[in-house]
Amino acid sequence: MSRTTPRDLALVAMFAALVAVLGMPGGISFFGSVPITAQTLGFMLAGAILGARLGALSVIVFDLLLAAGLPIGAGGHGGLAVLTGPTGGYLIGAIPGVFLTGLLVQRFGRRNAVAVALACVVGCMGVVYLVGIPWSAWRLDSGLLGVAQSAVQFLPGDLAKCVIAALVTTTVVRAYPPIETIGTDRDATADREHERVDAA
Amino acid sequence: MTGYYVEGDSWLHRLRTSTALLSALAVITVLGVVPRWWLVAPVAVALVPLYRSAGLWLRHLWRGLRTILLLAAVLVAFQVWLQGPLRAFEIAGQLVVAVLVANLVMMTNRVTAMVRTISAVAVPLRRFGVRRERAELLLALTIGCIPRVAAAMSGAREAAVARGVRPRLVTVVPAALVTMVREADEIGDAMAARGL
Numbered sequence: 001m002s003r004t005t006p007r008d009l010a011l012v013a014m015f016a017a018l019v020a021v022l023g024m025p026g027g028i029s030f031f032g033s034v035p036i037t038a039q040t041l042g043f044m045l046a047g048a049i050l051g052a053r054l055g056a057l058s059v060i061v062f063d064l065l066l067a068a069g070l071p072i073g074a075g076g077h078g079g080l081a082v083l084t085g086p087t088g089g090y091l092i093g094a095i096p097g098v099f100l101t102g103l104l105v106q107r108f109g110r111r112n113a114v115a116v117a118l119a120c121v122v123g124c125m126g127v128v129y130l131v132g133i134p135w136s137a138w139r140l141d142s143g144l145l146g147v148a149q150s151a152v153q154f155l156p157g158d159l160a161k162c163v164i165a166a167l168v169t170t171t172v173v174r175a176y177p178p179i180e181t182i183g184t185d186r187d188a189t190a191d192r193e194h195e196r197v198d199a200a
Numbered sequence: 201m202t203g204y205y206v207e208g209d210s211w212l213h214r215l216r217t218s219t220a221l222l223s224a225l226a227v228i229t230v231l232g233v234v235p236r237w238w239l240v241a242p243v244a245v246a247l248v249p250l251y252r253s254a255g256l257w258l259r260h261l262w263r264g265l266r267t268i269l270l271l272a273a274v275l276v277a278f279q280v281w282l283q284g285p286l287r288a289f290e291i292a293g294q295l296v297v298a299v300l301v302a303n304l305v306m307m308t309n310r311v312t313a314m315v316r317t318i319s320a321v322a323v324p325l326r327r328f329g330v331r332r333e334r335a336e337l338l339l340a341l342t343i344g345c346i347p348r349v350a351a352a353m354s355g356a357r358e359a360a361v362a363r364g365v366r367p368r369l370v371t372v373v374p375a376a377l378v379t380m381v382r383e384a385d386e387i388g389d390a391m392a393a394r395g396l
């Protein structure tokens with residue numbers, strides 16, 4: 001496992017902040033009353049772009065700040081209440097979920113949109129639901145309600161977000177190729193930064 | 201981003217943040233594991249004098265209540281049908297109480313104190329190379345990055361509008377991401393220069 005550099009920390013902070021910004025009210029709304037935001041898109045991008053270790057770390061940071069009471073949850077909610085509530089499992093499940101998405105993306109690359117989308121489906125939907133559904137079944141004392149909630153509230157939007165995350169990732173890698181190597185041993189963005197400093 | 205904090209000098213305000221946070225977590229966990237009426241009802245009743253003793257009024261109680269009321273109503277309707285009225289009120293009750301307990305902690309503790317307390321989760325992870333100062337720095341750094349990311353997003357959105365393109369997530373987010381990664385480079389360099 002490589003050492004976490006100050007730049008890694010800054011990237012982790014940026015992506016945790018991205019999740020917060022994407023979750024703010026006025027994001028995307030599909031069903032009107034149910035606050036469906038682009039927050040999970042932020043999780044997917046953290047995994048797809050930062051990779052397993054840093055991506056999962058940015059989810060941990062987001063969850064901790066949410067627990068600390070920052071109103072950064074979906075729709076501007078915040079606090080321990082969000083994490084311990086019926087949908088808290090989805091936020092906690094995002095830690096292993098993003099880790100797996102990052103692992104898959106590191107294995108199969110960030111240039112193939114289909115591969116990135118599948119990595120998001122497996123990690124940020126599969127693993128997240130695996131934690132989130134039993135959690136809400138526990139909090140609501142009903143497996144039926146837990147499944148129904150995930151199917152109605154999250155499934156359609158999440159599928160769309162996997163596609164968006166894949167398109168965004170492939171676009172950003174084409175626009176700024178050094179991003180492709182973030183979180184790997186041959187991190188080119190760091191080298192490139194030094195070249196720029198040398199040239200200046 | 202002031203959050204939920206309500207100015208005051210009650211015993212709950214003076215209570216150590218870690219104590220308040222751990223007690224709240226304990227209550228929420230116990231109620232979640234044993235959601236029985238003889239446990240939920242006393243805690244629910246005790247909440248009113250607790251809120252009052254912190255100098256908080258009904259409108260503060262309501263602030264937390266209204267975020268969960270719709271869910272609780274739907275839940276009661278379903279659970280009355282699935283498991284009967286007593287169970288319905290037990291389950292909905294523990295959820296509502298959990299929100300009110302969590303809000304009480306947030307209303308009597310500043311976000312800065314909460315962040316500092318929560319960074320203590322890093323202490324038992326020390327043997328894995330996690331240092332508390334770094335954890336605290338990372339949390340603070342993230343709060344500082346929120347306006348930067350928001351600015352990057354709105355900048356990218358305005359750039360799209362200026363080019364006459366309809367701003368869509370697929371075009372705006374990549375542009376914002378490039379800005380974010382470049383800024384992270386700069387922040388990282390600045391931190392390295394300060395020996396962090």
